[in-house]
Amino acid sequence: MIQFSVVIPLYNKANYIQNCLESVLKQTHKEFEVILVNDGSTDGSETVVQRFQDSRIRLVHQENKGASAARNKAISLAKHEWIALIDADDYWYPNHLEELQNTIEQFPKADVVCNNYEILLEKDYVKHPTFSIEYPLKAQYIEDYFKGSLIDPIAWTSALSFTSSIFKKVGEFDTNIKSGQDIDLMVKFGLAATIAFNPKVTMRYHRKTENNLSDETGLREKLNYIDNHRSEEKKNPPLHQYMDINRFSLAIQAKMAQDKALFKELVGRLDLHHLNSKQKLLLKTPANVLRGLKYLQSKLTQYNLYKSPYK
Numbered sequence: 288m289i290q291f292s293v294v295i296p297l298y299n300k301a302n303y304i305q306n307c308l309e310s311v312l313k314q315t316h317k318e319f320e321v322i323l324v325n326d327g328s329t330d331g332s333e334t335v336v337q338r339f340q341d342s343r344i345r346l347v348h349q350e351n352k353g354a355s356a357a358r359n360k361a362i363s364l365a366k367h368e369w370i371a372l373i374d375a376d377d378y379w380y381p382n383h384l385e386e387l388q389n390t391i392e393q394f395p396k397a398d399v400v401c402n403n404y405e406i407l408l409e410k411d412y413v414k415h416p417t418f419s420i421e422y423p424l425k426a427q428y429i430e431d432y433f434k435g436s437l438i439d440p441i442a443w444t445s446a447l448s449f450t451s452s453i454f455k456k457v458g459e460f461d462t463n464i465k466s467g468q469d470i471d472l473m474v475k476f477g478l479a480a481t482i483a484f485n486p487k488v489t490m491r492y493h494r495k496t497e498n499n500l501s502d503e504t505g506l507r508e509k510l511n512y513i514d515n516h517r518s519e520e521k522k523n524p525p526l527h528q529y530m531d532i533n534r535f536s537l538a539i540q541a542k543m544a545q546d547k548a549l550f551k552e553l554v555g556r557l558d559l560h561h562l563n564s565k566q567k568l569l570l571k572t573p574a575n576v577l578r579g580l581k582y583l584q585s586k587l588t589q590y591n592l593y594k595s596p597y598k
Contacts, residue, residue, distance in 0.1 A: 304336060315381050359373070398449060398453040401482065404491070404492060406491075461511075
């Protein structure tokens with residue numbers, strides 16, 4: 288039976304960490320430890336954790352250094368070879384670790400495994416991802432992670448497990464990246480690891496939570512993960528297209544924020560052949576219209592209608 292080290296970075300998630308931890312402790316697969324690194328929380332998050340009486344839980348404290356440093360610290364303390372990540376505001380269904388084990392056993396060459404996931408966009412609307420692979424409902428080895436992730440990413444941080452060996456091989460989480468460090472890690476895995484996918488949905492990501500780092504980080508900061516693999520892009524066309532999709536996303540955010548310099552810089556690096564017609568049109572759309580479309584998208588989502596520029 289596979290033993291997992293469950294890693295949770297914790298920073299100001301007092302309103303979420305109880306549900307997260309309860310979902311971990313309710314797993315049908317019982318062979319695991321939980322390592323939480325309190326990254327300098329100021330809202331009493333650690334007090335919530337301390338209420339749990341379970342010998343499998345370890346709570347470690349550090350000064351605020353960011354999610355990457357917190358995850359690296361936890362993984363360095365792990366007792367087991369297989370690492371399973373979950374963020375403090377996410378939720379596992381009871382079969383999550385069991386399905387990870389099933390995937391590991393079914394695909395013994397894999398050193399990275401991904402369960403399917405869902406995203407809570409609004410109070411009553413759950414988005415199910417779309418993958419650009421031929422058989423998305425089939426458990427399988429992923430031949431090319433970048434080709435398969437052009438619409439939605441095959442791997443989501445809290446649905447992911449990997450060996451500590453491959454984690455050390457690719458160089459851990461980059462502590463210089465404040466937002467997008469999970470995407471950066473998956474690029475490194477996509478280049479070096481053998482990845483397997485399980486189509487069963489076993490985790491839920493909450494898009495709108497307090498202290499969401501991706502919402503608080505400056506747009507220019509996000510260039511760090513986008514530019515981190517430019518040399519590899521020159522040798523790997525699928526990676527180049529995948530990163531251009533990320534550049535497109537950041538360019539649209541920059542235009543809506545009226546950061547004309549960043550928008551121009553990103554568009555100048557884009558190969559427009561990598562974008563669909565909808566994405567090309569959005570790049571030409573005025574900022575005020577983009578903001579209106581974003582508002583409309585949010586309103587439609589409340590009525591269980593979700594429109595995406597990625598498909």
